[in-house]
Amino acid sequence: MRGASRARQPLGTQNRTLWFWVFVGPFALGLVLFTYVPLAWSVYLSFFDAHNTVSPTEFVGLDNYTSMLRNDAFTDSLVTFAVFSAFIVPTTFVLSLALALMVNRTRRAQAFFRSVFFLPAACSYVVAALIWKLSIFNGVRFGLANTVLGWFGAEQVAWLSTTQPPWYWLVIVTVRLWLQAGFYMILFLAGLQRISPTLYEAAAVDGARPGWQVLRHITLPQLRATSVAVTLLLVINAFQAFDEFYNLLSDSRGYPPYARPPLVYLYYTALGQGQNLGLGSAGAVLLALIIAVVTVGQARWFGLGRKED
Secondary structure, eight states, X not given: OHHHHHHHHHHHHHHHHHHHHHHHHHHHHHHIIIIIHHHHHHHHHTTBOOBSOSSOOOBOTTHHHHHHHTOHHHHHHHHHHHHHHHHHHHHHHHHHHHHHHHHHHOOSSHHHHHHHHHGGGGSOXXXXXXXXXXXXXXXXXXXXXXXXXXXXXXXXXXXXTOBTTBTHHHHHHHHHHHHXXXXXXXXXXXXXXXXXXHHHHHHHHTTOOTTHHXXXXXXXXXXXXXXXXXXXXXXXXXXXXXXXXXXXXXXXXXXXXXXXXXXXXXXXXXXXXXXXXXXXXXXXXXXXXXXXXXXXXXXXXXXXXXXXX
């Protein structure tokens, strides 16, 4: 019996390894083919003069990178990102935390409210942008926003084409806020449910007043790891903004010269009239490096991974 069981052990190990690759292999293959290979090829293209081709032959070294860094349109796109992140990161952080606090305090139908607030995260960015553009912030009197303004006797606003003041930021920020606040609410809610109730009981015994005092000295410190993760994800997602900008602001005439985030600019550089894939690839590599530096800098500043005293 012992000999038979020993004989079956290697076979069982081989079976586990085989089934591991049966389930993981297709996903790993897809990840390599559709993620890592295009990334490597993009880095390769960035060192070549690749106009209208993905198989260039003229090596230009770092010329694409220097041209991109000297390009005012690319630096302006980074400024657009900075403005967008200055709006969307703090507003999403505060709103998602407030929703998590309210849902966590709810004693009835908590699962219902959690599902309702999370539901927009499953909506397509393209569909949400078109709803915001055609139904809510339409520049004509039939749009919901202009209809509400008309009730108060205010003039109609061309939300997406008015640059003084830049009302288009209101449209862009609100659609992103609606789409992602529920997702980060779930992250905060998970962090809140990990806080031991004994901390709040001890605070009550010590005379701490419920509300801001408890939130400041107990809840927020206990949510530090979750807050850091949410902030990092928000900044990275802000760098990757494309769908809402493109679908809100572009029309039959093209894309306006304002509010071009980095991905929109790189899209028109690589796939526009010039189709300069080498220059666009260089910009994509620079953008990836900027995201990596910003992420690592934020993680070091927040002390992510550092052992607490």
